[in-house]
Amino acid sequence: MLISAPASGQGKTTVTAALAYYHRQQGRRVRVFKTGPDFIDPQILAYASGQPVYQLDLWMMGEVHCRELLYRAAGEADLILIEGVMGLFDGDSSSADLAQALAVPVAAVIDAQGMAQTFAAVAFGLANYRPGLAFAGAIANKVGSAGHARMLQEALPVGMPLLAAMSRDEAVGLPSRHLGLLQADEIGDLDARLARAAELLNSFTPCVLPEPVTFADVSTNLPPRLLQGKRIAVARDAAFSFIYQANLDCLRAMGAELLFFSPLADSALPEADSVYLPGGYPELHLQALADNLAMKQALTEHHQVGKAIYAECGGFLYLLDSLADKEGQRAAMVGLLPGSAVMQTRLANLGMHSLQLAQGEIRGHSFHFSKLETTLEPIAVSSPQRSFGHGEGFFRSGSLQASYLHLYFPFNPQLAAGFF
Structure with missing residues (x-):
């Protein structure tokens, strides 16, 4: 139910x-x-x-x-x-x-x-x-x-x-x-x-369930094995935990091996072909992220040799030059993307978005309180589903791709594979 x-x-x-x-x-x-x-x-x-x-x-x-x-x-x-x-x-x-x-x-x-x-x-x-x-x-x-x-x-x-x-x-x-x-x-x-x-639940009356329902058979179309043999390092800790389970399933279904790491605690990346930095709460862990110089260096070296990095929302903010919390406390981030962001007391953008890239359409959503300032021009801008939302820029710098969007990979697995 x-x-x-x-x-x-x-x-x-x-x-x-x-x-x-x-x-x-x-x-x-x-x-x-x-x-x-x-x-x-x-x-x-x-x-x-x-x-x-x-x-x-x-x-x-x-x-x-x-x-x-x-x-x-x-x-x-x-x-x-x-x-x-x-x-x-x-x-x-x-x-x-x-x-x-x-x-x-x-x-x-x-x-x-x-x-x-x-x-x-x-x-x-x-x-x-x-x-x-x-x-x-x-x-x-x-x-x-x-x-x-x-x-x-x-x-x-x-x-x-x-x-x-x-x-x-x-x-x-x-x-x-x-x-x-x-x-x-x-x-x-x-x-x-x-x-x-x-x-x-059972304080005053027994907790009961409705009658069972039946679901019709649905044939499953497995995505192509476009990531066969690829090892993807996925950030997962208190600062980076906003990730669709279906995205992880999709990457595995395309043949990828997922290796999890913590930008807060680890000093090195796993041996991997690409990096996935999902959203989360980097603003709550500014100093710890800033102080982990070894991880910032590891990400920089990963990028310098042309390996892929895909980042969304909180992961995107982590790759900027700096990030400030809503009290104005600013800390240095990885610096792979020019610019900075500052947390606002009010919601900056919320809603569903469609992103059109050369490889096709993919959908997702935006939900953030931060304001971005960058000199980098986006390669595309998303289309909000609702009229009161505004589009989110999708940025590329070499092998790095990032935006505020939380994209849903199973909507277009082939396009998602290209991020990695």
């Missing part, structure tokens, strides 16, 4: 993680997906389910690919949970659009604090706003007592179940910062929070 809500901040991630954790405890094999281009929620959900979390987005990935991922998951799981994005009907490619396209029933998480019969009115509205949407039932969050849960359940329309009533407890909330929740490995008591949340 797809876990949605009337709005952001209703508790979708906490409830989805609690459901995954609870059913995993019951011995079920659980797989979780996240609607839209999110990197942080999937870390929490992967911890809760014990399995990698993949994204689902009709525009960025295409419906056929979304169906393929669900079909493959259904072959190995007892329960598939999909966490929605924003409110159920929000956005150009909404959670409701995804649920209808993929024939997945929707469960609505509703913050019931300070609410009685109106809870049922909200649930009824979500269930009936769009004809043909399969509505599995409601999940009440922040329920005050057994009497409160009973009142909510009795108010629901006939035939609409209360799937769970989760007791109010501030101890299960997930802490956040400017780009969203804290990363899973930053929450020291995450296991205790999830265990408590799973326990609270």
